[in-house]
Amino acid sequence: MQIDFDIDRDQTIARIQQVGPIAAAVVLLLFGGLLAFFSGPLPSAITDRIIAVIPSPVTTVPIGLALLLGLVMSVYLRSVHTDHPGGLVDPESPPEEPRTAPVRVGASFEATLTEATNTVRLKDVPYQDTEPYEQLRETAIEKLQLTHTIDREEAIAMLEEGRWTETPIAQAFFAETQAYPPGFQLRRWGEPGAAYQEALRQTTVAIGQIGTERVTETEPDQSEAPMTWRRRLRSALGPTPTAEQVRENV
Incomplete structure (x- = not known):
């Protein structure tokens, strides 16, 4: 079966279109938060508490980048699924018919x-x-x-x-x-x-x-057929008891 590699390219573009706006919004929010923290719009009480936990801006940037990367990966993983229209498997498409019809035994x-x-x-x-x-x-x-x-x-x-x-x-x-x-x-x-x-x-x-x-x-002639049937029936039922055996059982 020939694979069309354009499907992978279209699928990648569709994922970028889905993840791109969300990632950009997260970056803007994080960047705005950092600016608000260091420029002073936040109340001094909140700023002092945050500085007490993270005293140096040098450690703030890696933490922010890690949070940003985690958010982007989370959004990307949530957006990846196999039942979207650009996927390799389309549940709405009919099953592929074999080139040769299957041979039924018998x-x-x-x-x-x-x-x-x-x-x-x-x-x-x-x-x-x-x-x-x-x-x-x-x-x-x-x-x-x-x-x-x-x-x-x-x-x-x-x-x-x-x-x-x-x-x-x-x-x-x-x-x-x-x-x-x-x-x-x-x-x-x-x-x-x-x-x-x-x-x-x-x-x-x-x-x-x-x-x-x-x-x-x-x-076999016609007279042997009934005897064969009787012989088979007699063997299935067992031996016939004699008159002496019947008197002994009584």
Whole structure:
């Protein structure tokens, strides 16, 4: 940022204009007081008392100059402030705008997601033709390769066969031969944009869980899904007591 040095000169002139008249008035008052003291207009009683305290004029001049300097400095310091019109900072001026607009984190991805959602909603394009689909697919392939120590072809086969997760929507998202659940199919017909974002959300969560859950080695059929749900519920509630344990507790 280029600094205009004329601002300092204008600021100095403004301070001199503020302090100059006050300093001149103080000098005149002090000079008049000294003349009145030594010429005799003051009463003799007051003069005698002052002379008793300051007996010699030699000491009077330095004291007067010190008082004058103190008054001038006090007035100058009081007049110095940063909110006057000539200062470097003007509180009434608008804030300086940056040369380049700040970049918001995630703005590019949000724009891509919005564009893809509108494309699916308005043009009814397949999920496979959108950019977020390609990004999630590559991410899933790389994570499967790292967590399962397999090559790219095997990772792609796991995605296409739905063997990489137990989430039905995430399975159908990458597997063209696997259908979405009936409820999700109705949502795709009624709310295509919202359904697309829901598919992205569930697929993203499933990718984040790769390596933390058991990956099925065979494609799950419709009869295994309820058993998986019941098995998870049973593990959350704990083991079921037997009839003998119930009689003992009673």
